[in-house]
Amino acid sequence: MSEGGRPVEMIKAVLSEEHIPKAWYNIQADLPVPLAPALHPGTKQPVGPHDLAPLFPTEIILQEVSTERYVDIPREVRDIYRLWRPTPLHRARRLELALGTPAHIYYKYEGVSPAGSHKPNTAIAQAFYNKQAGVRRLTTETGAGQWGSALALACRFFDLQCTVYMVRVSYEQKPYRRVMMETWGAEVLPSPSPRTAAGRAVLERDPHSLGSLGIAISEAAEDAATHDDTKYSLGSVLNHVLMHQTVIGLEAKTQMEMFGEYPDVVVGCCGGGSNLAGLSFPFLADRFKGKRLRVVAVEPTACPSLTRGKYLYDFGDEAETSPLLKMHTLGHRFIPAGIHAGGLRYHGDAPLVCLLHAHGYIEAAAYPQVPVFAAAVEFARAEGILPAPESAHAIKKVLDEALEAKEAGDARVILFNLSGHGHFDLAAYQDYLSGKLRDYAYPEKEVEKATAELAPLQP
């Protein structure tokens, strides 16, 4: 392309509907070492399908352990994906110029989904398989509401009822994502609620409990396990969730080809690991075949599971209702500081991400939130889009990489996942801009205590 003699670089690779991937990439087919199985906390034996059946439909359970390299995306799921997919991949040319870096910076933008993040990629798939299995209602938990809103949207599309247990303090203080869920027809309950035995037990001890994600998980799982027509849905951590997110990376590979480039480094923020995995796993498939490539997971200093956690078996939830998962963990009783990136306040990480980190395929970095917000504002001023605080962690790392490239005079190609927009996080931006945002030191002692409790859980 050129215009008036001046060469015009493409800055945005858009694809039409027919380029939506027809299959997800399942990294379990290519792992360099086998994945440690999830264990039953009582027997310490690998959990079987019958253990998971009260919570998940058969197809999801099969996907969780599948080693098929590609799993077909059902036509009904692609039919919904195309409401916003393929998502655009941008070259951040204005950011490069602002930084004066020779690096080429690209981002895949998942904030264009109706829920504003990558979360619907798996929510839609899960809702479909549940509908197919005759399930009538899905339950889940949510903190600030990003995952809950994705599942509410998905349930609406497949005419499923949706019950979201929302941590009470968020339910009361951050009503907007709740309203979004209700607009899509979900029932949203403040957790702890009188609806479940788990909730009633907490309310008996403390009628004014603000709730926690751990309590909300217990309520959602109990609700599903005690109703025949109801199953439970999880938004990250598990293998099938990460696989559903690979549509991001599969599209990105096609789009990077349109730019005639291949990333030297792929960056994603990491809470449970689903957005990082979604973008990076299809590229890691090339690395397994010998391609040079770095993948970097970025987490908050306040909750640094990959950079500081122990690689051990632990519960996936604070309330000890899940199977044991082998992962980098800060201990399931560890409660991270109240940073604004609520989606990164998870004590562990997806077992697949942890395995690849443990074997050197995924690097990790951690940042405090003040420099993360500074990076978010720098990005917003250059590229326009206001990033979610979670995604801003990836941006901080990208800026560091780009400045390193500038010093080294190296034109490295950086690709990151802009996993969501920050339209519901402006209170956090306000705190940052007014100088009220604070950082939290790495909570060394709390982590030591929480991880010390894990010894008896090991097989």
Add this chain to the structure above:
Amino acid sequence: MSEGGRPVEMIKAVLSEEHIPKAWYNIQADLPVPLAPALHPGTKQPVGPHDLAPLFPTEIILQEVSTERYVDIPREVRDIYRLWRPTPLHRARRLELALGTPAHIYYKYEGVSPAGSHKPNTAIAQAFYNKQAGVRRLTTETGAGQWGSALALACRFFDLQCTVYMVRVSYEQKPYRRVMMETWGAEVLPSPSPRTAAGRAVLERDPHSLGSLGIAISEAAEDAATHDDTKYSLGSVLNHVLMHQTVIGLEAKTQMEMFGEYPDVVVGCCGGGSNLAGLSFPFLADRFKGKRLRVVAVEPTACPSLTRGKYLYDFGDEAETSPLLKMHTLGHRFIPAGIHAGGLRYHGDAPLVCLLHAHGYIEAAAYPQVPVFAAAVEFARAEGILPAPESAHAIKKVLDEALEAKEAGDARVILFNLSGHGHFDLAAYQDYLSGKLRDYAYPEKEVEKATAELAPLQP
């Protein structure tokens, strides 16, 4: 396209960067009757360039009166447009199925811009021409902040300072769009402010004034007129603003061709008229040449300027600082009820839209806000996207057209402008969902009083 034997209809037409229009369409070249000029309120003579020079740069003033059919879009403006343009055009297949209508419903989605609406289409152009003219700072007014945030974004891209006078009650009660503007580097002042003589006069009379758009306009215009390096920017109503928005309709024409369809009816909400004009004017160009086409402007019952106003000369602003414009008006002293669609609370309409309405080229309809929100929720549940309350007015009309088509068994093609998303309007959705939203009757007596005052203004 087909998949597994089943024909797959395209539901989303996406274009790549090179399809961003290279020129805006200027409807002034094709008007069936001449446009009544803006008048000086003292002399009642047409205003000349020298009257406008304190507020606008020369290029904008020339565009305001140009009768060239196409005006080139500067390369620097297209360079910014491509951050989010071309915007997608969707077929609302799921909505059609939900309604059981034979109508084909299409929408152009402008909510993908970083500011979340169509407003940056003109903000970027205005910032560019001001930068080119050596201007260092732009001022404007904003209510809830949609226009202010678009101009803040545009000024950031062209390294201009930006001062936004924000109606005080919104500044205090709706801080999020203010934070968005500040993130992009704008200075946002609650209006009335002590910064201007106009603001000080109001504060002297009432130190606790909540402000109004009229006061904010006076402050922004005074600030620009009294500083050599500063100009003023307006987000709707004027001819050049409507012309900048025609990128919407020009793209939509190409996209409708991709679907192999041409609209029978084009629908847009109408406050000042810029999003309606942006989508419909390039189609009206065909109608001037004999093509069959209906265009419908949709407004709130609480502020029904096209459906109930008088076609007279009136001030563009409550504070009587603007030239006189010939338009359908409820009187510049009319204060509409506090409906949630703040962008539609304007006493008049763009002179170009009014002229075309007066001569039968544009129909108008008005709806109360409760059925408008019902339509918004129906749309969100079918298509996923949460519409802005303004855009929801267009949706209500589209639903009525689609149901009429169902009764008549006619497969009419409907195209509407989904001019923005509702991420900053969830309090309004909450009011609707909880049954607290109320409707307002047409304020007949107030309008009679406000329009009676217009007689002495006529030439």
